[in-house]
Every structure is written in structure tokens, then in C-alpha cells.
Amino acid sequence: MMQYYKACKRELWFFANQINMNYEDENISIGKLLHETSYPNERKNIIIDDTIAIDFIKKEGEQLIFEVKKSSKLKIPTLYQIYYYLWYLKNKKGINIKGAIVYPKEKRREEISLTPEIEKEIEFIVQDIPKILEQKTPPKAENKKYCKRCSYYEFCMV
Ligand code: SF4
Numbered sequence: 392m393m394q395y396y397k398a399c400k401r402e403l404w405f406f407a408n409q410i411n412m413n414y415e416d417e418n419i420s421i422g423k424l425l426h427e428t429s430y431p432n433e434r435k436n437i438i439i440d441d442t443i444a445i446d447f448i449k450k451e452g453e454q455l456i457f458e459v460k461k462s463s464k465l466k467i468p469t470l471y472q473i474y475y476y477l478w479y480l481k482n483k484k485g486i487n488i489k490g491a492i493v494y495p496k497e498k499r500r501e502e503i504s505l506t507p508e509i510e511k512e513i514e515f516i517v518q519d520i521p522k523i524l525e526q527k528t529p530p531k532a533e534n535k536k537y538c539k540r541c542s543y544y545e546f547c548m549v
Contacts, residue, residue, distance in 0.1 A: 392520055393475040393513075394468035398537045403520070404529040405543055412542040429459050429495045440483070443476045455502075456480075456490045463494050463501075465537070471516075473503045478513040481505065 395403035405411075433447035445456045458473055473490040480486040490503040523530065532538075532547035541547070 393516065394465070394472045396516055396520055396523075397468040397471045398465065399533075399535065399541065400523050401530045401532055401547065402537075402541060402543060404523055404526065407524045408529075412546065425459065425461050425495060429493075430457075433457075439479075443479050445476060454488055456488060458490065458492045460492055460494055461496060463492075463497060463499075464540070470503065471513075474505060474509050474513055475516075477503065477505045478510055481510075 392403055392407065395406050430447060433449060435447050437445040437448060439445070446459045447457050449455055449457060456473070456476055458469065458476075460469055463469075469492055473492060477488060477490055480488055491500050492503065493500040534548065538544055538548060
């Protein structure tokens with residue numbers, strides 16, 4: 392939900408209300424395949440409290456949580472997904488840890504850590520998401536850079 396919040400609040404509302412268009416989405420299938428075939432030696436999909444699902448955890452000097460992504464095109468929503476994981480682990484589990492997003496196809500990675508400003512923003516978003524979900528109708532469609540690759544594109548824009 393954190394990712395949807397940063398990408399599009401309307402998409403967040405659709406997702407939360409189970410109005411789902413993703414079943415045939417090729418990007419999702421490719422993402423799943425990449426997730427299954429990358430980093431074969433790591434224990435994957437570590438679910439904590441039915442709330443966060445970490446792709447894998449690895450010690451590289453210090454422990455890091457890793458998120459595997461197909462491409463860096465949805466950079467900000469992905470960043471906030473990891474920020475939320477780090478925030479959750481710190482505030483709900485007392486675990487101070489850093490994270491990394493890896494893009495196997497682009498052969499690069501990006502290390503992520505919390506700042507006081509980001510923590511404040513995450514706290515605000517955590518309060519704001521339920522307010523959006525309580526709305527009887529979805530937020531209005533606004534044409535934004537995410538729309539063209541969004542599974543709701545035809546529903547919103549055509
Ligand atoms: S098409 Fe655009 S406005 Fe509609 S849900 Fe997707 S990102 Fe949001």
C-alpha cells in the first residue's frame with residue numbers, strides 16, 4: 392500500500408477495494424520470474440507479522456534487507472516500500488537495519504537507510520492511508536507519469 396500511496400492514491404483505493412486488473416499483466420509475471428530465479432542461494436520472501444514481505448536478508452558486514460526489482464522505473468514507490476520495511480522493523484520490532492534495492496537486469500543496487508525526515512513522513516502516510524481507504528469512492532484520476540504503465544489505465548483514461 393505504501394508503494395501505491397506514492398504512485399497513485401486512486402490505484403491504492405482500487406487495490407484495497409479488490410478492484411484488480413493485474414491478472415494478465417506481463418510485467419508482473421516477469422517480476423515474479425526474476426524474483427524466483429535471482430539470488431538462488433538466499434532464503435526468500437521473509438514475511439513478518441503478515442505485514443511486510445522482505446525478499447531476502449543478507450549479511451554484508453552488517454545485515455541488510457534486500458528488495459529485488461525488475462527495473463528502476465518506479466523508483467520512488469519502491470523506495471518508500473523499503474523505507475516502510477525499515478520503519479516497521481525499527482518501530483515495531485526494535486531492529487535498526489539498512490536496506491538495498493537490487494536491479495539484476497540493470498546490474499545495479501541502491502542502498503537505503505532511514506532519516507528522521509523520512510521516518511516522520513512514513514508516520515504521516517501510515518495515518519493517511521486508512522483515511523483514503525475509508526472514502527466511499529476512489530480519488531479522482533489524474534494523468535501522471537505512472538498512468539501509461541498502470542493496469543487501470545484504460546479504466547481511468549480511455
Ligand atoms: S491510470 Fe493513473 S490515475 Fe488511474 S489508477 Fe493508474 S496511475 Fe492512478
